[in-house]
Amino acid sequence: MKADINLKLIAGNANMDLAQAIARRMSVYRGMPVELANARVERFNDKEIFVEIFDNVRGEDVFILQSTCNPANDNLMELLIIADALKRSSASRITAVVPYFGYARQDRRTAARTPISAKLVANLMTEAGIDRVLTLDLHAGQIQGFFDIPVDNLYASPVFAMDIRHHFEDLSKVTIISPDVGGVARARELAKRLNLGLAIVDKRRSRPGEVDEMTIIGEVEGRTCIIVDDICDTAGTLCKAAQLLKDEGAEAVHAYITHGVLSGPAVERVKNSVMESLVITDSIPLSDEAKVAHNIRTVSVAPMLAQAILNVANDTSVSSLFSEQTLRPIYEAFYRFD
Structure with missing residues (x-):
């Protein structure tokens, strides 16, 4: 060099x-x-x-x-x-x-x-x-x-893969989740890195920002589920997907999101959700509220x-x-x- x-x-x-x-x-x-x-x-x-x-x-x-x-x-x-x-x-x-x-x-x-x-x-x-x-x-x-x-x-994804290997002892119990059909390629890429299974949350919207129905494609019962996406804005859909996974028998739900926009009620929604952790990068600075949230942490890029x-x-x-x-x-x- x-x-x-x-x-x-x-x-x-x-x-x-x-x-x-x-x-x-x-x-x-x-x-x-x-x-x-x-x-x-x-x-x-x-x-x-x-x-x-x-x-x-x-x-x-x-x-x-x-x-x-x-x-x-x-x-x-x-x-x-x-x-x-x-x-x-x-x-x-x-x-x-x-x-x-x-x-x-x-x-x-x-x-x-x-x-x-x-x-x-x-x-x-x-x-x-x-x-x-x-x-x-x-x-x-x-x-x-x-x-x-x-x-x-x-x-x-390679940084997330290293973090997941560091924090999850038994990867045989982990399933990667795509929060929508459009994000399947991103979730599949991380699942492939870790040699893990993949499931999809299928969303149907009547208008932008509003989700009418969500269904899960894949097996999540008894699994530790990790939702993977690029952006978390208001966190409404993310928290609903996490709750649906728990309702379908998931043992635990975590999320790895690259960009934590976290606007409006997002931090409060995440704090009150069933997600045990939301992991985001430092591509966007965290608000003071997000810094002290018990289930939000960052990995540095x-x-x-x-x-x-x-x-x-x-x-x-x-x-x-x-x-x-x-x-x-x-x-x-x-x-x-x-």
Whole structure:
């Protein structure tokens, strides 16, 4: 690995804890301090966003660390304005590291006269001067095709697989659950990693956000069920699925969700649900309420993102991080591997 690569990290305000964790991990990997660039990202009285970068970035390979989570519009504009400032300051390459890609659920037209907002966001990011995107568990993989620049989509499943092996002693009693038909591929991929069975919760909706009927396809009686999905927003469907699994004889229900949006009543619903644990990544910062919830915990994707940034900077493989075997040395400080 080239220790003298011209690499700089700059963070927006969306998830400063994750940005600092990434910088710390990169310092460990490189054997030299890696600091966030000296910059200010602030708002005028009318909420206009202003960016000033104090470090010299001319000729540098710059990585912007910014999830476009709540408030999605503010965080997206921060990302675009930071990119514009870097472009006008002659950065050689600008990579947007967007652990949670907002607007990803608007990836197609669901009715007449509706937008494809994910495509619009892709256009905005490209026009702002971003040369490459590094993200995590896109809601729809085809969003990569909305960009005319390289997009690396990392997966939380290998990290989840390591965490499940660490926390569940007898995997022979575990079944992976897809909370809907659309998420079967994601759940199947994790089940395959762990050599576990798969069941599906089939939902029928009369309108968006409202579930009329839920049925289970597969055997869950006497099993420890792990629900796997990419986004938990209001947690209504997740908690209903957990209750249905318990009603059908599941011994215990857990959930592994990549992006914990947890808006509105979500945290209270999870706390009062039958789920013994909801495990989410730190792609989105947790609210104070979620931090103290007895059955919500996080696993960090900072080690994986830090390594991915170094791989991009060194022009080496990012897809190697899809492998548990590759990630194990990176996560040895988190888990004990026998």
